Amino acid sequence: MELRQLEYFIAVAEECHFTRAAKRLRVAQSGLSASIRSLERELGAPLFLRSTRQVELTPAGRALLVEARRALSATDAAKDAVAAVQGLLRGSLAIGSLQCLHVVHLPAVLARFIAAHPGLEISLRQGGSGELIEQVRAGRLDLAFVSRPARYPDDVLVEPLAGEPLVLACAPEHPFAAREKVEPAELRAERFVDFPPDWGTRDLVDSVLTAEGVERRVSLEVTDVHSLLDVVTFGLGVALVPQSFSVKTDRVRFVELAGAVPAWETVTVTGDPMSAAAAALLHEVHEARSGRGPGAVAC
Known part of the structure; x- marks a missing residue:
């Protein structure tokens, strides 16, 4: 198995088309097709389901795609390591x-x-x-x-990068706005604004409130911080957010949470x-x- 074969295979998998993959790689389609057929013979399994309009990955092809990307990434890392030693x-x-x-x-x-x-x-x-x-x-x-x-x-x-506490964000007219601290369990009846699942602080907030027995209602979902704070400003819901959000606006009240609430952590993830x-x-x-x-x- 050659790295070039894996490169060809990834291009076809991403383009779902042999002709487009060949154009992207600037190679002859016949050579690309021959390389894929050779790879399939070597692995003893078809990698694509071919039709006149497009190609689709087989289960074997889907399994190979993850490892092929990883292999090419490792190759790039090896080249980078040599270049780094040379200062370039x-x-x-x-x-x-x-x-x-x-x-x-x-x-x-x-x-x-x-x-x-x-x-x-x-x-x-x-x-x-x-x-x-x-x-x-x-x-x-x-x-x-x-x-x-x-x-x-x-x-x-x-690798950990930083951590900060969660706080309650609410409108200035909200009953909690004048409080110094709020217990998470007190939020049971509140309507929430939050990010979609698996986005931003959503997973952490879900776990914090679940631990307090709070089954919350997320009535509004947004995908950016400023929209979230705007929605909170007009009293459409409350949110649990990292403390650093408090520097973004003076139209929202940020109230400390009582008890041992897990911190929101930013981390770096690498290969x-x-x-x-x-x-x-x-x-x-x-x-x-x-x-x-x-x-x-x-x-």
């Missing part, structure tokens, strides 16, 4: 991030990082924590900044082994966190 980071670095990353000002860090490593191609995407962790595991991302999940795959590396480019970016992030680089700010 090159290749690509795919990053995932939560929509609002308070613990570090990622654009400032990336600007500094790209200036130091102009030969490196950077890509960035946002999403929910579970989705981003799975993309790291599958080799589609090198590094992700996410909230700590209850569980994560064994084949990724997880195992970690690529040289991901390690270099993490170094920049820690420099920023320590005050020797672009500082941590609220988004």
Whole structure:
């Protein structure tokens, strides 16, 4: 099995079409098809269900796709390691991030990082924590900044970055707005605003309230912080959010939660082994966190 065969296989799997895959790779379709057939013979199983319009992965193909991406990612990491020894980071670095990353000002860090490593191609995407962790595991991302999940795959590396308490966000006219502290169990009758499942703080809030016997109603779901706070401002619901959200608006009241409530943690997730480019970016992030680089700010 050759790396080129895996590269061809991944392209066909992602394009669902041999012609489009050949154009993307800038190779002859006949050569690409022959390479796939050779790979199927070597593995003793068909990888695609072929039709006149498109191709679909077989169960064997779906199993191979995860490992093929991982193998190519490991190859890139090996190349990066050699380049890093020579003092030249090159290749690509795919990053995932939560929509609002308070613990570090990622654009400032990336600007500094790209200036130091102009030969490196950077890509960035946002999403929910579970989705981003799975993309790291599958080799589609090198590094992700996410909230700590209850569980994560064994084949990724997880490193704590920062933690902060949850607080109650409510409208200024809400009865809880004048309180110093609120017990989580008191929120039983409240209508909630939150992010979709597996997004932002949703999983942690669910676990905190479930532990208090609170079966909550999430009446409104949003996918960005500022929309959440706007909805809370107008009294359409309350939310449990990281304390850092309090710097974003003065139109919402933020009230401390009583009792031993688990902190919301931001972690970094990388492949195992970690690529040289991901390690270099993490170094920049820690420099920023320590005050020797672009500082941590609220988004």
